[in-house]
Amino acid sequence: MPTTSFQALGRLLRYARGYRRRIVAATICSIINKLFDIAPEILIGVAIDVVVNQEESFVAALGFASAREQILALGVLTFFIWAGESLFEYLYQVLWRNLAQRLQADLRQDAYEHVQRLDMSFFESRSSGQLVATMNDDVNQLERFLDGGANSMIQVGVTVVAVGAVFFVISPLIALLAFTPIPLIIWGAFYFQRKAGPLYNTVRERVGELSSRLSNNLSGIATIKSFTAESREAARLRRASEEYVEANRQAIRVSSAFIPVIRMAILAGFLATFTVGGLLALRGELNVGAYGVLVFLTQRLLWPLTGLAQVIDLFERAMASTRRILDLLGVPIRVKDESETPLAEPVRGEVTFEGVSFHYAETGGGVESIDLQVPAGHTLALVGATGSGKSTLIKLLLRFYDPDAGAVRIDGQAIDAISLESLRGAIGLVSQDVYLFEGTIRDNIAYARPEATRDEVVEAARTAEAWEFIRTLPLGLDTPVGERGVRLSGGQRQRLSLARALLKDSPILVLDEATSAVDNETEAAIQRSLSRISHDRTVIMIAHRLSTIVHADQIAVIHDGRVVERGTHARLLAVQGHYAQQWQVQTGQVDRSTVTKTPGREPGVSL
Known part of the structure; x- marks a missing residue:
């Protein structure tokens, strides 16, 4: 098998070192089961020897x-051999299957927890569909191999060794003849695996692309419907499929060709x-019973090798x-949570940006030499054109x-000298792109504090002026919001x-364009809420909308x-x-179409 597959297996074994006892126990049960499994063929030959030679048989020498x-x-x-075979078959199936379940569950959990710790640039360069395919379908593929493939590989090896030993004891000449096809079989396994390996890498990539397409389309179903693009998207999905x-x-064609070659070698x-x-x-040179043992064991030796193709395919x-x-688990964590130091209590909330510069590797955009100070209890408003760097400052603040x-x-x-839990625990974020989890209204409000009482949830809803619409709903706080909150309006979300x-x-409290996509009533409600809590x-x-920040203690205009x-x-x-120029445009004091760009100005931009 190619080095890459051995490397992957080695990496998996290093990851699974905490499961070594289970792996060893399952392997021992597989070995013992196979030894019991090939014993009946030997007994058949011994029985033939008894019938032919009777008092001069091999068994007679044992005292019978x-x-x-x-x-x-x-x-x-x-x-007893059949009972032992059945017992150890039960044991190896229980051990391998439980190992497969435990390992796949831990792999998925570890992958998810690792992904949660990655910085936002990772998510901006990967589709959620690809990640879901890796953490779900790829993990399940490994589980399927551990469920049956691992045992099959072990038992094929045990069969070759055990049967080979019997052959060489009985007749070295026939052993050499019977084992002649094995090098061809092994060469064929290596050859077809080398051909199939890259093809299965492509298969996994196509799975990720298909999952990504499905995930994106289901998330954007409203847009698809609004543009009557159902047929177009169905065609795109069909192409991906x-x-x-x-x-x-292509992978099946290569792996399937292995079986006919092996059958002829067998x-x-x-x-x-x-x-x-x-x-x-x-000619009397070989005992009849021994001849029977060799015939039966030849089939026992060689026939299981026909399944080697399926095992290698699964492997x-x-x-x-x-x-x-x-590889996903190996993605480096750039924003490292290495400190256990919390923010000093009580947290006053003074925020300072000291000569902060940051640039995105992909686009080169970002911020340059930002110096800002927000005294505790004050309000800072950031305005500027799209892409000027406003949201980047928030991302840097949240690390x-x-x-x-x-x-x-x-x-x-x-903030890089304090724990991420302490840092982000001190900041409440309200984003323009609201994300609600599938569940009830109460679940989503209490997501910040799952232990919060009903009265605390209601009070937060009142302060946010959400209680008026919540109490009119038939189920109130227990109303399901649907996936991403689709059952609620944008303003309600x-x-x-x-x-x-x-x-x-x-x-x-950070509001990232929290009122840019809501109606006037919701905007007014949010402004009233802010006036009560901002002190x-x-x-x-x-x-x-510049009208929402006129009472801010400080306004910073970000440009390039x-x-x-x-x-x-x-x-x-x-x-x-x-x-001032943008204020005049938004308030109608200047016709937007008459604004021209002048040095040092950024006229007519959307802030």
């Missing part, structure tokens, strides 16, 4: 004088034993999946990324998101990743810069 006693002894021995079928077809070995052994028995699929799983230069501090403590952040009761916490807002203006609403209007 009459042929009757010998047959009865063989009968009792056969019973056909590519998966074609990848499998036929050669069997004919050699059958004819040469028969001639030796006729290669499993190793392709293993590489993907372990979704680490800055290339400079430092972000809370209450004077550098946004109010629940704010209630969730308020229940968290963090000293720092005792730090608020950082990314604003789309830099702070170009800073001050209160009144001061920024007075300086007649970027902010």
